[in-house]
Every structure is written in structure tokens, then in C-alpha cells.
């Protein structure tokens with residue numbers, strides 16, 4: 119479906135690189151049909167061209183000739199970015215946004231024409247084909263547009279279609295989610311060090327524990343509370359450890375974290391549209 123399409127990333131930071139890395143390694147389309155454009159930082163583009171074999175910027179304007187534009191700048195930069203490319207865009211291009219908080223209607227208003235806009239929230243695990251992405255269509259997006267966008271994100275992980283207003287919660291949950299897991303690993307590594315374990319041994323044990331637990335949860339019928347109870351012997355070590363987590367408000371901390379990240383997504387959408395006025 120995508121082998122003859124040209125994709126141009128506008129904004130070439132970590133999220134664009136994660137997607138480029140995933141798309142190139144999955145060979146969804148030839149790397150030479152992928153372009154990246156980054157506000158004047160040509161060293162960064164050269165780095166991506168060298169690292170992934172994507173197309174070098176050429177005489178033919180990649181924005182004008184792209185079938186798919188992927189908006190991957192920070193939400194606060196979207197108005198300036200679209201202002202700079204608007205005259206090269208066309209209503210028959212598919213615009214995929216990965217921007218936190220930013221509505222499809224706002225992007226359409228910046229484009230000033232009825233190109234299909236699809237709002238998505240992937241995460242950086244796209245780099246290894248393991249993103250958890252949610253997508254929602256804007257008012258001009260057709261089923262075929264959604265099908266193309268879904269194909270892009272299924273190449274780099276799983277893709278779930280949600281209502282657009284749900285994307286704030288998705289951002290707080292799985293867009294930011296890898297950082298919560300890395301934070302957990304940092305804390306477990308610190309604890310391992312405190313207990314006198316070799317850091318590399320502790321790292322291997324922690325990662326296999328997380329991978330094993332995640333895979334147990336993928337088994338049919340698995341439920342986290344049942345699996346947790348299976349680990350927890352009465353009056354044993356796990357019960358003792360979990361009691362300390364409860365004392366420190368672990369569950370409430372996680373809920374408050376995701377609630378706050380969700381709110382922040384809403385705020386960033388509002389801030390982006392105010393900045394442009």
C-alpha cells in the first residue's frame with residue numbers, strides 16, 4: 119500500500135527518528151522515499167540520511183512532492199512550521215500529526231485547505247517496531263486515509279483507533295509511558311546497587327523481570343491482580359515489599375501521574391493555539 123508513496127517528516131527530532139528507524143527496518147517503503155525536514159539544521163538531516171539511508175534533500179522539493187507529511191515538531195512550533203510550508207502543501211496530501219495535545223481542526227485551520235489530517239500518539243518504542251500508537255481521524259480524513267495511517271503505525275508496533283478527545287489520555291498513558299518504565303528501572307537499579315548487586319547483573323535481572331511479566335500479561339486470560347497474587351506468598355517477601363509501596367501511595371502516585379500528563383496534553387493543545395494568535 120505504501121511502496122510507491124513519498125513520506126516527508128517535518129521536524130526531525132527523537133519521535134521522527136524513532137518512526138524513521140522503524141519504517142526503514144520494517145521496509146514498509148524504500149528508505150529513498152523518506153525525507154526529513156528540520157528548521158534549518160542541516161547537520162541533523164545529514165545524520166539521519168547517513169544513519170538510515172533516507173533520501174538526501176534534493177532539488178525537487180520533498181514537501182511539494184510528498185504523498186504523506188508527518189508533523190513531528192513540538193506543539194508550540196506547529197504554527198510557525200506550517201506557516202513556512204503551507205504554500206507547498208496540497209489538499210490531496212495526507213497529513214499525519216504526532217503532536218501531543220494538538221487538534222486536527224487546529225492543524226486544518228493552519229493549513230487553510232481540506233487536506234486529510236490524522237492525529238496520532240505513538241511512542242519512541244517505534245524505533246524497534248514496538249510502539250503503542252493510537253490514531254483518530256480529523257474531519258476531512260477518509261477510511262482509506264485511516265487505513266494508510268494505520269499501515270504506517272502497524273509497521274512500527276500496534277495501532278488502536280480512538281476518538282480524538284481520547285488522545286489526551288492516550289498521551290498521558292502510553293505516549294509518555296516509556297518514560298515511566300525507564301524511571302522504574304532507574305529506581306530498581308538504584309535499589310540493586312544499594313543492596314550490593316553488580317550493576318550489570320542487576321540490569322539483566324531487572325529487564326528480564328519486566329519482559330517476563332509483560333509476556334505473562336499477554337497470555338490469554340491473564341489479569342495483573344491474579345498474577346500479582348501468584349507472586350505474593352502469605353507473610354513472604356513480596357507482601358512485605360508491596361506493603362511498603364502501598365504505604366508510599368504507589369497506586370495513587372501512578373494515577374496522579376497519568377492524570378497530570380493527560381491534563382498537560384490538554385494544556386499544550388490550548389497553549390499552541392494561543393501562541394499562534
Ligand SMILES: NC(=O)C1=CN([C@@H]2O[C@H](COP(=O)(O)OP(=O)(O)OC[C@H]3O[C@@H](n4cnc5c(N)ncnc54)[C@H](O)[C@@H]3O)[C@@H](O)[C@H]2O)C=CC1
Nearest residue numbers: 129130131132133156157190191192193195199216217218
Ligand atoms: N518524544 C516522545 O516520546 C514523543 C513525542 N511526541 C510528539 O512528537 C513531537 C516531537 O517530539 P520530539 O521528537 O520529542 O521533539 P524534538 O525536540 O526531539 O524534535 C522536534 C524537532 O522539530 C524541529 N522543528 C522545530 N521547529 C520546526 C519548524 N518550524 N519546522 C521544521 N522543524 C522544526 C526541531 O528542530 C526538532 O528537531 C512533539 O509534538 C511531541 O508531542 C509524540 C509521542 C512521543
Ligand SMILES: O=C(O)[C@@H]1CCC=N1
Nearest residue numbers: 218289292293294295
Ligand atoms: O513529553 C511530551 O510532551 C511528549 C508527548 C508524549 C511523549 N513525549
